[in-house]
Amino acid sequence: MKRPELLAPAGDLEKLKVAVIYGADAVYLGGRHFGLRAGAGNFSEEEIAEGVRFAHEKGVRVYVTVNIFAHNSDLAKLPGYLDTVSAAGVDGVILSDPGVVELVRKLHPALPVHLSTQANTTNWAAAQFWEKLGVSRIILARELSLDEIAEIRERVGVELEIFVHGAMCVSYSGRCLLSNYFTGRDANRGDCAQSCRWRYALVEETRPGEYLPLEEDEKGAYILSSRDLCLIEHIPELAAAGINSFKIEGRMKSIHYVAGVVKAYREAMDTFFAGGAGCWNPDVWLEEIGKVSHREYTTGFLFGNPGAAGQHYNSKIYRRRYSFIGLVRGYDQQAGLAVVEQRNRFAVGDEVEILTPAGGPSKLTISAIYDEDGYSIEVAPHPQQIVKIPVHKELEAYSMLRKPIE
Known part of the structure; x- marks a missing residue:
């Protein structure tokens, strides 16, 4: 085979x-x-x-x-x-x-x-x-x-x-015309508005403005x-x-x-x-x-x-069990610190999981965070902020940190 x-x-x-x-x-x-x-x-x-x-x-x-x-x-x-x-x-x-x-x-x-x-x-x-x-x-x-x-x-x-x-x-x-009809954006020229992901409800002809949910959900239905x-x-x-x-x-x-x-x-x-x-x-x-x-x-x-x-x-419609919080850019061997580019907010004390190119995922409790100047901080709130965190093993570049969504 x-x-x-x-x-x-x-x-x-x-x-x-x-x-x-x-x-x-x-x-x-x-x-x-x-x-x-x-x-x-x-x-x-x-x-x-x-x-x-x-x-x-x-x-x-x-x-x-x-x-x-x-x-x-x-x-x-x-x-x-x-x-x-x-x-x-x-x-x-x-x-x-x-x-x-x-x-x-x-x-x-x-x-x-x-x-x-x-x-x-x-x-x-x-x-x-x-x-x-x-x-x-x-x-x-x-x-x-x-x-x-x-x-x-x-x-x-x-x-x-x-x-x-x-x-x-x-x-x-992919032969859908909804995007072109609703927005003028041609899906077959690379510009689909993904109209099928929009929320829809029914309107009866003699009751304009009265939106009837297609299921028992006040937010409408994703029928497409x-x-x-x-x-x-x-x-x-x-x-x-x-x-x-x-x-x-x-x-x-x-x-x-x-x-x-x-x-x-x-x-x-x-x-x-x-x-x-x-x-x-x-x-x-x-x-x-x-x-x-x-x-x-x-x-x-x-x-x-x-x-x-x-x-x-x-x-x-979506299932999100984890939040992607950081991308490993390098590793400081002398200090035992991973160099991480923040992708979503995380803080000292967070329980996270590490995804690596080889091997299974591993767990980590973030015990400390240091900014680019070496100062200790409690939280990494800024998108693409570069920080360093202690890790239990050397992490190769492009390893990823993710946090369970409560």
Whole structure:
């Protein structure tokens, strides 16, 4: 059984480094143009080159999204951008528009083309069509069952990639018009307002201004909000289906999210491929991914249409058990102090947990905090404030501190 690639989101350069350090085999990112995540930090052309250098030094591949549905005006600017991306040494581009696919194949025939999930590949005939056009990998639509994926695998030779974790769209693999209708922001040009996450209520035609809750909740209902996808329990079945790449959604999520989810899937995949089903116990990894901010989890369409079980219907949409409070930037060996960049308020006496790239989480009671001048302080209240705290062992850079939410 071939080991799949673990593909992680990189919303900006810091998230790319976190994804690489916590175990990704590959990362995907967007430039400042032609991608579908305008709200993410995204990468300048110089940052793409820097990100590629950093990843390649660690043996990690980099794919760049160019997956808008292009308008005529986009086509004039694309060749120059593709030249820059190719020159940076990226390992592939993620496309959805057939015209852009043809353009890349013409201008940069050696650059691997990955077909975006936005292209809605849901059957083997469509997969064969794209294979004939020179696409090297197809990112399948999220609306496929495991049996459908396996049948596509049997009929095509291209690599297949699926989403295994992250946000789901209320519409068919992102083909939603709500954002454009309500706000004028075009989701298929990278500017989705996430209207599906808004709170809704019913208004009866003859009773304007009288809002009727859809459930017994005075705050309204999130009838359009999908639950988050989580397939970590089903790595054995997915690997057996012949999938080449397991993709994590989340370019707009925090570095804590990227670290926790990537690490959990890395350990789960390594454990399974090292020992097979005999040592398979996903509870420990489910516990870890339960510590990042998420909506209730679902297996999506993997075992059939999820129906009502795939949606949220009340105001308790997010699950947040921990607050990400600090990122370790370095370690003062002589003093035994970790150099921490504050991300949320913490204080002396707080009981916290340490997430590290290798090994399980550990507990720590913050016994002291020192500012950059060495003065003792009781609390770190300022965003990105640099402080030092005593720790029981040396912590490598990009370790993270998180505090349980009471």
